Amino acid sequence: xxxxxxxxxxxLFQVQSTIALESDETNNVNTCNLPQSLIKEIDSYEPFVHxxxxxxxxxxxxxxxxxxxxxxxxxxxPRFTGTTVLERSIDYVLxxxxxxxxxxxxxxxxxxxxxxxxxxxATLLKPRHKNxxxxxxxxxxxxxxxxxxxxxxxxxxxxxxxDRKHEVPGKIVVFNEKYISYGxxxxxxxxxxxxxxxxxxxxxxxxxxxxxxxxxxxxxMQRYDENVTKIPVACITAEDAxxxxxMSDRGTVLEINLKMQAKNLPNKVSRNVxxxxxxxETPEKVVVISGHIDSWDVGQGAMDDGGGAxxxxxxLKLLKHLNYRPRRTNLINYNYRMIMWTGEEVGIVGAxxxxxxxxxxxxxxxxxxxxxxxTFMPLGFQVTGTEKVKCILERIMKLFSIVGNLKVRSxxxxxxxxxxxxxxxxxxxxxxxxxxxxxxxxxxxxxxxxENPEALDKGTALFAALSYVLAELSVDLPHQK
Amino acid sequence: xxxxxxxxxxxLFQVQSTIALESDETNNVNTCNLPQSLIKEIDSYEPFVHxxxxxxxxxxxxxxxxxxxxxxxxxxxPRFTGTTVLERSIDYVLxxxxxxxxxxxxxxxxxxxxxxxxxxxATLLKPRHKNxxxxxxxxxxxxxxxxxxxxxxxxxxxxxxxDRKHEVPGKIVVFNEKYISYGxxxxxxxxxxxxxxxxxxxxxxxxxxxxxxxxxxxxxMQRYDENVTKIPVACITAEDAxxxxxMSDRGTVLEINLKMQAKNLPNKVSRNVxxxxxxxETPEKVVVISGHIDSWDVGQGAMDDGGGAxxxxxxLKLLKHLNYRPRRTNLINYNYRMIMWTGEEVGIVGAxxxxxxxxxxxxxxxxxxxxxxxTFMPLGFQVTGTEKVKCILERIMKLFSIVGNLKVRSxxxxxxxxxxxxxxxxxxxxxxxxxxxxxxxxxxxxxxxxENPEALDKGTALFAALSYVLAELSVDLPHQK
Numbered sequence: 011x012x013x014x015x016x017x018x019x020x021x022l023f024q025v026q027s028t029i030a031l032e033s034d035e036t037n038n039v040n041t042c043n044l045p046q047s048l049i050k051e052i053d054s055y056e057p058f059v060h061x062x063x064x065x066x067x068x069x070x071x072x073x074x075x076x077x078x079x080x081x082x083x084x085x086x087x088p089r090f091t092g093t094t095v096l097e098r099s100i101d102y103v104l105x106x107x108x109x110x111x112x113x114x115x116x117x118x119x120x121x122x123x124x125x126x127x128x129x130x131x132a133t134l135l136k137p138r139h140k141n142x143x144x145x146x147x148x149x150x151x152x153x154x155x156x157x158x159x160x161x162x163x164x165x166x167x168x169x170x171x172x173d174r175k176h177e178v179p180g181k182i183v184v185f186n187e188k189y190i191s192y193g194x195x196x197x198x199x200x201x202x203x204x205x206x207x208x209x210x211x212x213x214x215x216x217x218x219x220x221x222x223x224x225x226x227x228x229x230x231m232q233r234y235d236e237n238v239t240k241i242p243v244a245c246i247t248a249e250d251a252x253x254x255x256x257m258s259d260r261g262t263v264l265e266i267n268l269k270m271q272a273k274n275l276p277n278k279v280s281r282n283v284x285x286x287x288x289x290x291e292t293p294e295k296v297v298v299i300s301g302h303i304d305s306w307d308v309g310q311g312a313m314d315d316g317g318g319a320x321x322x323x324x325x326l327k328l329l330k331h332l333n334y335r336p337r338r339t340n341l342i343n344y345n346y347r348m349i350m351w352t353g354e355e356v357g358i359v360g361a362x363x364x365x366x367x368x369x370x371x372x373x374x375x376x377x378x379x380x381x382x383x384x385t386f387m388p389l390g391f392q393v394t395g396t397e398k399v400k401c402i403l404e405r406i407m408k409l410f411s412i413v414g415n416l417k418v419r420s421x422x423x424x425x426x427x428x429x430x431x432x433x434x435x436x437x438x439x440x441x442x443x444x445x446x447x448x449x450x451x452x453x454x455x456x457x458x459x460x461e462n463p464e465a466l467d468k469g470t471a472l473f474a475a476l477s478y479v480l481a482e483l484s485v486d487l488p489h490q491k
Numbered sequence: 492x493x494x495x496x497x498x499x500x501x502x503l504f505q506v507q508s509t510i511a512l513e514s515d516e517t518n519n520v521n522t523c524n525l526p527q528s529l530i531k532e533i534d535s536y537e538p539f540v541h542x543x544x545x546x547x548x549x550x551x552x553x554x555x556x557x558x559x560x561x562x563x564x565x566x567x568x569p570r571f572t573g574t575t576v577l578e579r580s581i582d583y584v585l586x587x588x589x590x591x592x593x594x595x596x597x598x599x600x601x602x603x604x605x606x607x608x609x610x611x612x613a614t615l616l617k618p619r620h621k622n623x624x625x626x627x628x629x630x631x632x633x634x635x636x637x638x639x640x641x642x643x644x645x646x647x648x649x650x651x652x653x654d655r656k657h658e659v660p661g662k663i664v665v666f667n668e669k670y671i672s673y674g675x676x677x678x679x680x681x682x683x684x685x686x687x688x689x690x691x692x693x694x695x696x697x698x699x700x701x702x703x704x705x706x707x708x709x710x711x712m713q714r715y716d717e718n719v720t721k722i723p724v725a726c727i728t729a730e731d732a733x734x735x736x737x738m739s740d741r742g743t744v745l746e747i748n749l750k751m752q753a754k755n756l757p758n759k760v761s762r763n764v765x766x767x768x769x770x771x772e773t774p775e776k777v778v779v780i781s782g783h784i785d786s787w788d789v790g791q792g793a794m795d796d797g798g799g800a801x802x803x804x805x806x807l808k809l810l811k812h813l814n815y816r817p818r819r820t821n822l823i824n825y826n827y828r829m830i831m832w833t834g835e836e837v838g839i840v841g842a843x844x845x846x847x848x849x850x851x852x853x854x855x856x857x858x859x860x861x862x863x864x865x866t867f868m869p870l871g872f873q874v875t876g877t878e879k880v881k882c883i884l885e886r887i888m889k890l891f892s893i894v895g896n897l898k899v900r901s902x903x904x905x906x907x908x909x910x911x912x913x914x915x916x917x918x919x920x921x922x923x924x925x926x927x928x929x930x931x932x933x934x935x936x937x938x939x940x941x942e943n944p945e946a947l948d949k950g951t952a953l954f955a956a957l958s959y960v961l962a963e964l965s966v967d968l969p970h971q972k
Binding site: 080081084085086087137138140143222223224225226248249252253256257260309310449450453454455457458459 | 567618621703704705707733934938940
């Protein structure tokens, strides 16, 4: 229970561990003492790695990830948990995986929350009439049909809310927090309604968590603490939040009408998508490559996390295409398992359920990989594991130099593999040049326009190549704990 | 008539004369042969210029332009031609100008077009249901109440439209043109409906003219050629235009329902806003500083052109505050005239009417200044005039070095002063670091978030200082023709 709560918080915050990254730069290959035989073995995979990369960047897989992802997200659109569209998109991946000859292709059912947005609108009534763009937040309750009409208090922080708590009862609280980083700032989205409700607010409107806005509302999850009255909550644009702050600083009285049809409905069933390539020697041993198939209900979920799911899928297809299934004759011989997680956006639901239900297999996991921070030009991997694991990964990165100067940093950041990583399984998340990621994260602008074919090819190549080397490796990667 | 047509075209295209600028860089002070006495005179204004700049950047005017602009655009919101809000905002400027002791404060009436947007919506019906963000274009006709439902043809250029003209009848044409520059690309917005209608289209949807989108529709003017059937036309987002292109390239049949209540109503009366500081010697001689007060009906018109209008206004107030009215005892002694133009967005209507009605005063114009390309950090001025005029301006720029390394380039780009400049009056437009301008141009994101207090102060300082030096100058600037 604690673990689950911790994971949810970790996921809500999706901590950008920039500071951790920087301090970890010293953790490089120079401090490693890998046996010469192991270094030699890793280096011996270079021709295979180059073949994988060449096939993706210049061969028959060139541009394929982008094209297939585009077809997928254009055809299905957003794939929100609880919708039939998500299930149809899952069927599509299952069917195509079977057509492609992937193995052990199946969905694993999981009960998922079913929140619906419904119609929503907000209007500034005083001091002048203005439509307010907004996106309700996941798990938010709705308003009565006529909406909630109330005066407004604008605060820039939880501290200011606390300082002015006597002004809050009966009001709509607008949070106009400054964007520092996603990890720092997302607490206003995830906890804003709870904090406002504690002091008697009737609704909360949060400035979207983004470094750049073109009048762009963002959505995302929030959670109510137990024992607080559940009040409607939505994100508004940076433009409107700052407008309301300026107006209110001038002593102007603001009044807003907020209408939201949002509802929490009974759970539905969704499925994690699994496809494998099986090794012949020790078929219970596994390297996992994964991303999530569900998305928010706006945009197309192209970057979050169509890209991550598709480089995982394409990597598996590529290994199949090249016939690079684990085939070494020593005892270690791993399966590749591609997983597309369901219900990530609504609480890492698919992954946590899967991992809990496959706990007994943890010991057989060589490495778990995830991509859920964007599929831009690769920078390397965020890894959690023993020093030996990181040293091995760093040595492997050298084989990928034609793709870029890739670095291994710590810790792993992938929300879906977090339950594994926290249980000691060595894991890594794909790290790429995501400078603009939070401009369109959870918005209508998360579409194919933000995906780049070359970057996707490189992502696919790295996922395939890293999985290959880890599966071939003559040693089991040590687990922690 | 030809001139008017030319001006409208020039304004619709708002040509980005980057190429002209570059080639004009050779036109620098080294080729100038100003009399030493004139150089000496110009340089002698340095203490006054520095006093103006200091008062704005570090003195009592520091931050004032931003604050006053914020109050203005926050209070009135968008100021679209034909609305009572625009007229109330004009009254506000007139009243405040009088309160501040500016002279000859008055509005000059002008008949302006009155287009209303009304409700508008578009829905992709096939191959799947999707709401399409859009903004109808100025002068567009509406649709019947039930909307127009039609199949879609997507083209990337007028050439492709021509090549596939047999496919066009009865369809909605989606233009998915590539953004090259605003000047190059805006022809699709201004002429798209006309070109589509020529081949029998029932409506046109244009990819918004922008280098960067966060699912951001842009509006703007368009015009129908005579003799074409007027069909509804709107801009959609880059995201949707490219989506429709990909879908249609895959052979998918697209169907869209477009509803627009847009209407062209009888003209209304608006006003150009004039305020002056009068010189005592030759009160008929004038230096004009200007921007336009009207905006599109979305966003706040903070950058387009609240900033330009307000640096003009603040410059005049600053000169009044410093008591730097023209006061030289030689015969040349100019007035400062601040003009906030009305009806710019709907066809440069206020400026063209004013200039036509004040034609006889052209000979008394020392220089006409405009800011309508954004009020970012200053780069200098775009100037149209004789070589002597440019040489004088270049020499004056040296006085402004504490504000930046300012350059004089050609030609002038201001739409509102174009009628003057084309008649030979020397004129200049403010040039600043507008890299992101077209991200939010004519959108809901044109708000105070894009204005910077220091940049506005610098704009005010430059407008005041340049006006001051030109008004004090002992020579009349030569007119062309």
